[in-house]
Amino acid sequence: MWCLRLRKAPFAWLLEKEWRELLASRAWWVMLALIGPLVGVSFISAVRTYAELSGYGGTAEGVGEAFSPLVGVWAPTFSACELAAAFLLPFVAIRVVAGDRQSGALKLELQQPMPAFARIAAKALVLMAGWTIASAPTLLAVVLWRSYGGSIYPPELMVVILGHFLNAGLTIALASAAASLTDHPSTAAIVTLSVTVGTWILNFIAAVHGGVWERAAGYTPTAIVAEFQHGLVRLDVLLTAAALVTLGLAVAAIWMRLGVGVRRRTSESITAMALAAAAIVACTFVTATHDFSENRMNSFSEPDQEALERIRQPLRIEAHLAAEDPRRVDLERQALSKLRRVMPRLQVQYVANTTTGLFEQTSQHNGEIWYELGGRRAMSRMTTAEGVLETIYSLAGVTPPQESEGIFRGHPLAVPPRRAAAVFYGIWPALIVAGAVFHRRRQA
Amino acid sequence: MAEPVVCPGTSATGSRVTVDHVTKSYGRLAALSDVSLSIRAGEVLGLIGPNGAGKTTLFECVAGVLPSDAGTLSIDGRTIGAKERASFVFYMPDGIAPWPSQPVSWALDFTIGFFGGAAERRDEVVTQLGLEPLLASPLGTLSKGQRKRAILAIGMLTPHPLFLVDEPFDGLDLRQTREVASAIRAHAARGRTVFLSIHQISDAARVCDRFVLISGGRACGEGTLDELIARARVSAAPSHPSASSSPSTLEDVVLALT
DSSP, X not given: OOEEEESSOHHHHHHHHHHHHHHTOHHHHHHHHHHHHHHHHHHHXXXXXXXXXXXXXXXXXXXXXXXXXXXXXXXXXXHHHHHHHHHTHHHHHHHHHHHHHHHTHHHHHTTSOOOHHHHXXXXXXXXXXXXXXXXXXXXXXXXXXXXXXXXXXXXXXXXXXXXXXXXXXXXXXHHHHHHXXXXXXXXXXXXXXXXXXXXXXXXXXXXXXXXXXXXXXXTSHHHHXXXXXXXXXXXXXXXXXXXXXXXXXXXXXXXXXXXXXXXXXXXXXXXXXXXXXXXXXXXXXXXXXXEOOTTOTTSOOHHHHHXXXXXXXXXXXXXXXXXTOHHHHHHIIIIIHHHHHHOTTOEEEEOOSSXXXXXXXXXXXXXXEEEEEXXXXXXXXXXXXXXXXXXXXXXXXXXXXXXXXXXXXXXXXXXXXXXXXXXXXXXXXXXXXXXXXXXXXXXX | OOOEEEEOOOOOTTOEEEEEEEEEEETTEEEEEEEEEEEETTOEEEEEOOTTSSHHHHHHHHHTSSOOSEEEXXXXXXXXXXXXXXXXXXXXXXXXXXXXXXXXXXXHHHHHHXXXXXXXXXXXXXXXXTOGGGTTSBGGGSOHHHHHHHHHHHHHTSOOSEEEEESTTTTOOHHHHHHHHHHHHHHHHTTOEEEEEESOHHHHHHHOSEEEEEETTEEEEEEOHHHHHHHHHXXXXXXXXXXXXXXXXXXXXXXXXX
């Protein structure tokens, strides 16, 4: 017997089906409607603050003359996407993944001999397409900013967008795994939100205790987004995120299949997790990074960078600062995070008896930062980049490089967020409502 | 619509499917105990049994939707694994409402495209099952009987040689039941093997060539109506006081043997 088959590949049919299911999902339309005002609130507030610091409305002109749109506008504007990815996107993903099981469609579709990972990949691709459309308000923000005469440095903006896409990918993978593992969408939603809250708790513990916690917290979605929002791309973070996304989708695929016993699925899941854990551990040894920010906010100046790269001996720093000591935060942000990127053999050790350090102020060693390089030791209490570099140069016997001419001067812009309220609170929601009504009528 | 292409290798003509010693338990509850049966190519086989007999569990185990604790599925004596089974057996569960927001017409096209079904039979199946007025309606808006017919059409368009349908007449009125029965007969006449799970005995008698009786997770009999009547007469027993002492209908047989 011969049978007939349509030329379009089954995977293309699956993509079409998932796309149609996404369009039929109320959760997606709700996310579309809400994300516009969310981005609007962030953008309007950020542009207003930026304008005021640039001298608009009677404030002292020049206060924000070194202002960068990356930190001043794009980081807060795109933070609305982070909110949507944490609280709206999981419901859309769960609807798309769990809907087939609820309706019984999964029992039919799984009888097509296609790998389960291909099925979940089709859902993930469509969800990413849905997220891309939902991110359109951020592009409207970019257009508005340009229309105000604002400066745009494309590499740093692309890095911010990449960070939010990675975050969305992690959310989709997590929600897909939860939807496949659980019997009911509401349980999947609880599991997904619990994991999200769990990563926030991890960040909090890391801030208090540091050490291993701090290292682990560096790979949470919040930390990943924060780094990308500063224009920094770390290859280890990219690879770890890719491993986590693959793990989430693999677990979803394993538990989506029918006709396979729970014991086998459990052992397959454990194997997938072990492989992902090994991959993540391997990723942590990758040190390649690139600072895409226009003002090199994650790096020392190029002459300093070159001078530090010439120091081959391992540098050891022992800082007598408690975890919650603001000086430690300054030291990390202004110097050590930059130093780690240029000197991979750097060893940092914090010495403190308490986490707050309140009762250690009287200790004579409190606040001391000891540097050891090539058998020589020096102590300093400075936590600024300049202070740290000065100590390192003196220990290494290196002449401090001349000040670079190409200092970032910033892009002040004293323009209020005109037309933004109309766009984000009026036009965008109206377009979404019109789109939803049009789609519904077309279906009926 | 895309141009159809021809593909070989899905014929069931001449194939004999054997289900051997299928066992399935849910914890301490034995849903199926060592069930064996055979399915002949091109026939309409009915799985008859009371509610809770294990009909759906058996179908799901045969289709590979549910993992069985033991047992095999063979075609002409050759045991087939899960992957091969997916291209040989298509199972249509009862009580599902797939793709509720999509129109019937799209669901049929999707079935043809996704499963590699018979595009040239689409119109014929639509006419046989009276689906013309429903083609533009989303599946989720159909009544129970309408949805049953639409889902049956989806199954009829799949290319798998063995077609398992769980309760095909559930939710249908008498006229619809007769139409669907005749559509299933016509479908089998084209060479496809159909295995139906039915708890309404009158419906089963109308459409099936042979029957498998199941009760309490055990196969109690298999054969044509005449073969089962003969067997029931032998075992017509005082232990089944409700059964006729001289069974002559499928109802009598079921009461005698289950």
